[in-house]
Amino acid sequence: MKxxxxxxxxxxxxxxxxxxxxxxxxxxxxxxxxxxxxKFVAHPALDAIEKGIMDVVNENNVPAEFDLQNCNAExxxxxxxxxxxxxxxxxxxxxxxxxxxxxxxxxxxxxxxxVEYAAITDPQSxxxxxxxxxxxxxxxxxxxIELQLETFVSLASIxxxxxxxxxxxxxxxxxYERVKDYCNNNNVELVPVSISNSAEVKTALLSIANRVDGVxxxxxxxxxxxxxxxxxxxxxYDLPLFNSDTTSSENTNFLMSFGLDxxxxxxxxxxxxxxxxxxxxxxxxxxxxxxxxxxxNFILNLDRAxxxxxxxxxxxxxxxxxxxxxxxxxxx
Numbered sequence: 001m002k003x004x005x006x007x008x009x010x011x012x013x014x015x016x017x018x019x020x021x022x023x024x025x026x027x028x029x030x031x032x033x034x035x036x037x038x039k040f041v042a043h044p045a046l047d048a049i050e051k052g053i054m055d056v057v058n059e060n061n062v063p064a065e066f067d068l069q070n071c072n073a074e075x076x077x078x079x080x081x082x083x084x085x086x087x088x089x090x091x092x093x094x095x096x097x098x099x100x101x102x103x104x105x106x107x108x109x110x111x112x113x114x115v116e117y118a119a120i121t122d123p124q125s126x127x128x129x130x131x132x133x134x135x136x137x138x139x140x141x142x143x144x145i146e147l148q149l150e151t152f153v154s155l156a157s158i159x160x161x162x163x164x165x166x167x168x169x170x171x172x173x174x175x176y177e178r179v180k181d182y183c184n185n186n187n188v189e190l191v192p193v194s195i196s197n198s199a200e201v202k203t204a205l206l207s208i209a210n211r212v213d214g215v216x217x218x219x220x221x222x223x224x225x226x227x228x229x230x231x232x233x234x235x236x237y238d239l240p241l242f243n244s245d246t247t248s249s250e251n252t253n254f255l256m257s258f259g260l261d262x263x264x265x266x267x268x269x270x271x272x273x274x275x276x277x278x279x280x281x282x283x284x285x286x287x288x289x290x291x292x293x294x295x296x297n298f299i300l301n302l303d304r305a306x307x308x309x310x311x312x313x314x315x316x317x318x319x320x321x322x323x324x325x326x327x328x329x330x331x332x
Contacts, residue, residue, distance in 0.1 A: 032063040033092065033277055036085035038104060040097035041073040041198075043225045044247040045262040049096050049118050052266020053273060060274055073198060073222060075099050082107035092276055094118060094269065095138075097221045098126050098171045105136055114276040118269040119262070121219060122174035123287040137276075137285035139269050141219055141260050143244050144296075145178045148258050152214065153188060155256060156240040156310055160189040162212035164204050164230070166222035167194035175218035198222050202229035209233055214240040219259060224248050240308055246297040250329070255308065257299040264295050297321050299329075 037053065039046045050068065057064050067088065071078040078095075082103040085093050093108060094116045095101025101117035105128065108115050117138030123129050128136050152158065163179055166172030176192060183190040191212050193204040201223055205215065215234055217223055223230070224245045231252040234241040243249045244259035272285060301324040305312050317323070323330050 030063075032065050034065050034067065034088065034090045035273065036067045036069070036081075036088065036090040036093040038069045038071060038078060038081045038085070038093070038095050038100035040071050040078065040100050040221050041225050042070055043221070043227075044250070045219065045224060045245045046096050046119065046221065048247050048262040049266035049269060052263045052268075053094065053118070053270040056267050056270025057273060062274055062277065071100050073225065075103070078103040079107075086111075092116065092273055094273065098169055101128070101138070102126060105133060108135065109133070111135060114282050116269065116273055116276060116282075118265060119171075119219070119221075120287075121171045125174055126170050129287055135282050137272070137282040138287065139265055139272065140287055140289045141262070141265055142289055143219060143259055145175070145218070145244075146182055148242070148244055149179065149182045149188075149216065150186075151258060151316070152216065152240075152242040152256055153186070155312065155316065156214045156242075156308075158188060158214045158240070160191055160212045162191045162193075162205070162208045162215045162239075163218070164193050164195055164201055164215075164220075164223050165218070166196070166220050168196050169220070169222060172218075172220040172222060175220055179216060179218070195222065198226040201226035202233060205230060205233045209237040209239065212239065214242065214255075217241070217243045217245065219245050227252060238308060240304075240310065246299055249299060253301070253304050253307075254299075255301055255304045255310065257297070257301075259297065260290065260295055261297050265290070268295075299324065303327065 037050055039050055069081045078100040086107045092114050093104050095104045096118045098120055104115045115136045119141045120126050121142050123140050165176040180190055191208045193208055195201055195204050217230055227248045235253045240255040242256045243254045246257045246259045247262045249257035298320050299322040300312055300320045303324055320332050
């Protein structure tokens, strides 16, 4: 626990703010901008990003017409939406999550229309940092997985960790690789299961539930969209659940939720969108990695800890931004 406390303290001390809350971007135009937003699937995190983008644009009085599209977790749909956006002569297109952002990158390759991405864990492996792609920039939702897992493993005395990940989404694979590295370096057995769609999540978790001490859900959109199924299995087998997507943790029996505030991610994406509409070169923006502790939420579920007979030490409890007690989410 001493190592854990030091890691948490170091993370706070190392943080630097890259965007001030409430930043205003002036834009002096008379036209109405056509902004296309394509999100991979409807779930709380991606919905929160979409809302954050729109709120910032509207708060800054940018005349904008939003075209909101949902891929429903289908890559072919993402491609179709990208082509519709191209035919619709958008001024800016935004892909929320990897597949729609990749589809937009292909459709608008060699175009002067800026492409912005949001919630991309590994922009490099997703292909967005290719020097030949000059019209693309965006926000990564890369989480501090070492710190997150160190916290969870220490809290729940994890010896074997289960992870379900999307094997056909680069975001999911990137998360799995980072979790594997952590487990290899910290003497934790990793029990992974790869899935191809959200309908497979429950069956996949059931196949390993008797072999693990706890379950980790990263910001893998396919898995997060089935978080209710994960919650059901973890509750059935009395497994501690760590969900790094805090937005989707509401109404689930998680033990710990530690991750980005996706509404804030959306607001940063909105600020970036205004810069792009105002003529900033996407190459000047590049890939933005968030490292401000204020952009993360750390939630401990005292109710679930009691059921699982897990004691939360005061030093760790003091780090939480929220706790769940008697069924209520309480800010600290």
